[in-house]
Amino acid sequence: PALTLVRNPNAYVHTLRFSERFRRMLPAYFVAAIAAVTPVAAIQIGPLLSSCVDACQRGCAEIRSVQASREKSGGVLAVELKDSDDARSALTEADSAAQRAIVGALRATWGAELNVVGEEDDDDNLDTALTGLNFEPLKLDLFEDDIGETPEIDAEDVTVFVDPLDGTREFVEGRLANCQSLVGIAIGGEAVAGAIGIPFPAGDLSTDSTVISGLVDVGTGVHGEPLTRGPFPLDHHIDGIKYPRPHIATGDSPAPVVDAFREMSIERFGGSNVIYGGAGNKILAAALGEVACSMSYKFGGPWDLCAPEAVLKAMGGRITDLFGDEIELYGKDAPANCNKRGYVASSSSSPIYHDALTKALREDSPVIQKYRDSIL
Numbered sequence: 001p002a003l004t005l006v007r008n009p010n011a012y013v014h015t016l017r018f019s020e021r022f023r024r025m026l027p028a029y030f031v032a033a034i035a036a037v038t039p040v041a042a043i044q045i046g047p048l049l050s051s052c053v054d055a056c057q058r059g060c061a062e063i064r065s066v067q068a069s070r071e072k073s074g075g076v077l078a079v080e081l082k083d084s085d086d087a088r089s090a091l092t093e094a095d096s097a098a099q100r101a102i103v104g105a106l107r108a109t110w111g112a113e114l115n116v117v118g119e120e121d122d123d124d125n126l127d128t129a130l131t132g133l134n135f136e137p138l139k140l141d142l143f144e145d146d147i148g149e150t151p152e153i154d155a156e157d158v159t160v161f162v163d164p165l166d167g168t169r170e171f172v173e174g175r176l177a178n179c180q181s182l183v184g185i186a187i188g189g190e191a192v193a194g195a196i197g198i199p200f201p202a203g204d205l206s207t208d209s210t211v212i213s214g215l216v217d218v219g220t221g222v223h224g225e226p227l228t229r230g231p232f233p234l235d236h237h238i239d240g241i242k243y244p245r246p247h248i249a250t251g252d253s254p255a256p257v258v259d260a261f262r263e264m265s266i267e268r269f270g271g272s273n274v275i276y277g278g279a280g281n282k283i284l285a286a287a288l289g290e291v292a293c294s295m296s297y298k299f300g301g302p303w304d305l306c307a308p309e310a311v312l313k314a315m316g317g318r319i320t321d322l323f324g325d326e327i328e329l330y331g332k333d334a335p336a337n338c339n340k341r342g343y344v345a346s347s348s349s350s351p352i353y354h355d356a357l358t359k360a361l362r363e364d365s366p367v368i369q370k371y372r373d374s375i376l
Contacts, residue, residue: 041285042152045185045193045215048110050142052160053195053213053223059098059164059181060199060209066094066206067176079172090168092107095120098164098181100130106160108135113155118162119303142223149216159330163303167278177203178277180284184306189331192216193314194307196280201225211286214307214314230288231349237274237290241319246271246292246351249282252302257297260367261322265293266362269352279343283308286345287315292352297322297342297371302329305343316348321370324358335373353354 065221070077080091103118107130134236163182170178181197198210211223235269237243248265250258252275262273274291276282282294287308299305309319309327320326329338344361346354361368 005054015240041111041155043110043114043154043155044150044152045160045187046143046147046150047140047193048114048158048160048185049147049193049213050140050144051106051109051138052185052193053211053239054139055102055202056181056183056195056197056211057209057224058101058105059183060197062101062178063094063099063165063171063181064205066092066097067171068198071205077172084087090172091120092165092171094169094171097166097169099162100133102162102164102183104130105135105138106162109138109140110155115155115159116162116349117159117303118164119300120164130134136216143221146221147218148307149290155188157188160184160300161186161303161306161330163280163300163307166280166304170277175277176200179335180280182280182303182307184308185301186302186330187308189328189333190311191306191313191330192328194310196284196307201228201346211312214311216310216313219310220314229284230290233274233290243272243274244270247274247290248272248352249274249276249285249291249294250294250325251275251277251282255297256367257322257371258295260365261295261361262369264360264365265352265357269357279304280308281343282321283312283319283343286347286350287312287317289347289349290349291347293344293346293354294355295322295342295344298340299342301339302334304339305329311366312345317346317350318348318352318354319343319345320358322358322368323362324355340375345361 012274020338073352074120078093095189099118099120103116105118161184165179167179177200179199181199184194185192193215196212201207201210208225210225210227212220212227213223219246233247237247246269248271249260250273276294279296279299282296305327312319323341327343328334344358346352
């Protein structure tokens with residue numbers, strides 16, 4: 001079937017075959033990634049994105065399987081803290097199973113030429129577990145009729161970033177609707193495409209997974225269960241008296257810099273603060289128009305942002321760091337403390353002007369100015 005493109009989350013969903021259109025709109029970074037000499041290995045974006053969608057679906061299946069076992073066993077879940085003082089550093093059997101399924105399948109499909117970076121790559125047990133495992137070939141043709149052939153990209157310029165379970169803390173706490181599986185594609189140091197897997201669209205096991213794919217400057221697609229979110233607030237935020245709009249999404253962190261963001265945003269633009277878990281979930285909320293904007297003052301690494309940034313941009317949204325600078329995270333020359341610069345994401349239809357918000361944060365908030373000085 002043709003790819004379902006969502007050019008604007010407030011607009012109707014339409015279907016379009018765009019192989020020729022894609023060639024005309026080919027972003028500069030695709031062209032720049034084509035080496036002047038014959039590359040060692042070359043990749044086309046369509047098959048690569050297709051494999052990421054399939055891998056993401058497999059990751060979601062593993063997460064759902066762990067949750068099903070958890071429910072059958074009366075809530076038993078093996079949890080390990082990578083940092084004993086930080087509940088957000090939790091590692092569960094769902095993280096491990098999804099990492100094996102996604103990273104193993106991608107490496108088996110593309111070989112050593114493709115750089116695949118998973119959040120849990122530093123776990124020696126996971127790396128050992130991949131040795132000797134066999135994986136069913138990933139689907140490479142999901143976008144065959146939609147994208148068609150494109151210029152080949154040198155594999156050395158491509159990195160796939162995998163967060164097997166974004167929102168592990170939320171998974172442990174049973175807040176399943178906040179959990180996602182993220183597979184993002186960076187080319188030449190920029191987030192270009194990705195897949196966001198939603199293993200629990202209804203917050204439980206009652207419906208199967210949904211995967212949203214996105215390709216910057218082209219559009220987005222939905223795979224699996226139909227997408228039921230956006231461009232309206234979630235049911236528990238729909239009360240306009242309790243939660244006046246525009247909605248500004250943050251996590252539940254009590255950090256002073258988060259409090260300063262909430263206060264500054266509401267003081268300047270009105271509305272109210274709504275709580276979301278997971279980096280990908282907050283960015284997707286902005287992309288879909290559930291919220292006007294979302295923020296986090298820090299995150300784990302490029303695997304947290306690559307896929308959701310690409311999907312957000314494919315939907316016409318905007319993302320910068322907390323201070324209004326472009327996200328510099330995916331290349332070898334990424335600046336120091338880049339993950340501590342946080343992000344602000346806004347929808348294409350946001351009533352909050354993105355640059356005005358980040359300018360106010362940068363220039364008018366002493367708390368955020370102090371935080372910026374501490375990390376730059």
